[in-house]
Amino acid sequence: MTQIKDNNIKNDFPIFKQAKVKKRPLVYLDSAATSQKPHSVINAVSDWYERFNANIHRGVYELSETATKKYELSRQVIANFINSPSSRQVVFTRGTTEGINLVAEAWARKNLRAGDAILLTTMEHHANLVPWQELAQRKRLKLKFLEFDNQGELILANLAKQLMGVKLVSLVYVSNVLGTINPVKKIINICHQKKIPVLIDAAQAAPHLPIDVKKLDCDWLVFSGHKMLGPTGIGVLYGKRERFEEMDVYQTGGDMIRNVTLTKSTYATYPQKFEAGTQALAEVVGLAEAVIYLQAIGMERVSSHDQKLVTYAYQQMKKIKAVEIYGPQTIKRSGSIAFNVQGIHAHDLATFLADRGICIRAGHHCAQPLHEKLGIPASARVSFYIYNDKRDVDLFISALQAIIKEWESIKARNT
Amino acid sequence: MDLYQQKIMDHYLHPRHQGKIGKPTKKFTGENISCGDKVDFEVVLDSRGKIKQVGWQGSGCTISQAAASILADEMIGKTIKQVQSISSDKFLQDLEVELSPARQKCALLPLYTVKEEELG
Ligand SMILES: Cc1ncc(COP(=O)(O)O)c(C=O)c1O
Numbered sequence A: 001m002t003q004i005k006d007n008n009i010k011n012d013f014p015i016f017k018q019a020k021v022k023k024r025p026l027v028y029l030d031s032a033a034t035s036q037k038p039h040s041v042i043n044a045v046s047d048w049y050e051r052f053n054a055n056i057h058r059g060v061y062e063l064s065e066t067a068t069k070k071y072e073l074s075r076q077v078i079a080n081f082i083n084s085p086s087s088r089q090v091v092f093t094r095g096t097t098e099g100i101n102l103v104a105e106a107w108a109r110k111n112l113r114a115g116d117a118i119l120l121t122t123m124e125h126h127a128n129l130v131p132w133q134e135l136a137q138r139k140r141l142k143l144k145f146l147e148f149d150n151q152g153e154l155i156l157a158n159l160a161k162q163l164m165g166v167k168l169v170s171l172v173y174v175s176n177v178l179g180t181i182n183p184v185k186k187i188i189n190i191c192h193q194k195k196i197p198v199l200i201d202a203a204q205a206a207p208h209l210p211i212d213v214k215k216l217d218c219d220w221l222v223f224s225g226h227k228m229l230g231p232t233g234i235g236v237l238y239g240k241r242e243r244f245e246e247m248d249v250y251q252t253g254g255d256m257i258r259n260v261t262l263t264k265s266t267y268a269t270y271p272q273k274f275e276a277g278t279q280a281l282a283e284v285v286g287l288a289e290a291v292i293y294l295q296a297i298g299m300e301r302v303s304s305h306d307q308k309l310v311t312y313a314y315q316q317m318k319k320i321k322a323v324e325i326y327g328p329q330t331i332k333r334s335g336s337i338a339f340n341v342q343g344i345h346a347h348d349l350a351t352f353l354a355d356r357g358i359c360i361r362a363g364h365h366c367a368q369p370l371h372e373k374l375g376i377p378a379s380a381r382v383s384f385y386i387y388n389d390k391r392d393v394d395l396f397i398s399a400l401q402a403i404i405k406e407w408e409s410i411k412a413r414n415t
Numbered sequence B: 001m002d003l004y005q006q007k008i009m010d011h012y013l014h015p016r017h018q019g020k021i022g023k024p025t026k027k028f029t030g031e032n033i034s035c036g037d038k039v040d041f042e043v044v045l046d047s048r049g050k051i052k053q054v055g056w057q058g059s060g061c062t063i064s065q066a067a068a069s070i071l072a073d074e075m076i077g078k079t080i081k082q083v084q085s086i087s088s089d090k091f092l093q094d095l096e097v098e099l100s101p102a103r104q105k106c107a108l109l110p111l112y113t114v115k116e117e118e119l120g
Helices: A039-052 A062-081 A096-111 A130-139 A184-193 A241-246 A281-297 A299-318 A346-355 A368-374 A390-413 B006-013 B062-075 B080-084 B088-095 B101-115
Strands: A090-093 A117-121 A142-146 A166-172 A198-201 A220-224 A235-239 A257-260 A265-267 A323-326 A336-341 A361-363 A379-383 B026-032 B037-045 B051-059
Touching (some): A039 A281, A062 A281, A096 A130, A096 A198, A096 A220, A117 A130, A130 A142, A166 A184, A184 A198, A235 A241, A299 A323, A299 A390, A346 A361, A346 A379, A346 A390, A346 B062, A346 B101, A390 B006, B006 B062, B051 B062, B062 B080, B062 B088
Parallel strands (some): A117 A142, A117 A166
Antiparallel strands (some): A220 A235, A257 A265, A323 A336, B026 B037, B037 B051
16 A cells, blocks of 8 residues: 655645635645645745836846846746756746647748648647647648557557658647556657657646656647646746747747837747747746745655555545546556546536535546547546645545445435 | 435436427427537427427436426427526526536526527
């Protein structure tokens, strides 16, 4: 039996002291949707407005200079976090969704030709599917898909063959439904042998796993701040220099220019080139604070805590006969468990759990094609993070058992 | 612990008017895209335009399916116009269950299907 050390991490998150659900403490098992925020992040954001707020890059007065410094320092913090060779390769976005749209607009639209193919997988979040559909339609590109097996793992046997005609691969690092940790390093290697660039959707990976873009050798990597203790509305696009140099502008306007005349403009180089307009300054600083918080714990420890909780929950859920779990064994899984209870629709289950103060998510989790492949309209999902502990899992499991029992007895009484 | 109130469970476990009917006068189909719940209604009208027979089919959560059964009960003897003029508030009351805003969408799927309106 795995040991899950008790810790005081929950105390760092004010919401667990404030929020009560029907007079019960909050059992939050929906971190894959968005994470809670520690004191330090909340303080960094309010501190920004109370002590540092000024627009960056143009001011000559001290407040603006300090603001610019803090902003660029935050970029460096993020660069270190993912082991980016330089902070210039870190672009701030609104989140994973915008990061993918940026690459689609600024790189793929410019560099792909009619008939070229983009390879995705059938387990993508809509954020890594719809932008490519839209681009494919406009540019007459083909979309191809890597399938997954009944363990929820990508089938790579024919990858080399499937790469015929492919000019870009974009895939999810950790599935937000199945929890599968995909072998992205191996896939990137194979793609690079054929000189195909690879974009990694790390929305669910960055919160849970140590990320090293140099080791991965990915061409782009995107993630969202709000899933890793940071504020909403801020995310990151990492890119290789060569790729950034091949890219067109994305949005245009202030801050991303070098020189502007009435008829023509020249543009700044990256990262500013991709950061048009006033950025989400307080959120950038908040995200850097979130990274500092995670680094203080250590991503190895974050990941092993996660692994232990998922394993414990998985084992407990497996003991309940009516529960069907999707996705791989726990060793190849991170963060979340999607499941259904026989005879109880996922939405009903989520409602019954909500009545007991337990927050889970039910639906297609922005992955409709994935659910179609599994042959189910919806699933329930529990997901964990550093502030969750064994007690959260125990409360969830006992609520689940009680609900199933109650449901069975209502059915028995009514027949 | 309560799951859902008796009326919902009763209609869910013993659905009324479920199934296809012969020679329907009119059909309605509805789906809640965000969660995959589906319902179809078929009705037969009498000479005065009143619903004399209704049959529904569907799949989804307890709330949407029980609501279809409850609505089917209410449809008998009314004109289609009369059914379409049932307000959301009135119908939610008829279900005798307290629902969060997200789950009210499940509950209103059958009514909106007959209203031939998008669930907002
Ligand atoms: C795997 C994956 N990709 C992309 C996204 C989209 O992230 P955001 O909504 O923060 O842009 C999510 C968030 O749910 C996700 O889980």
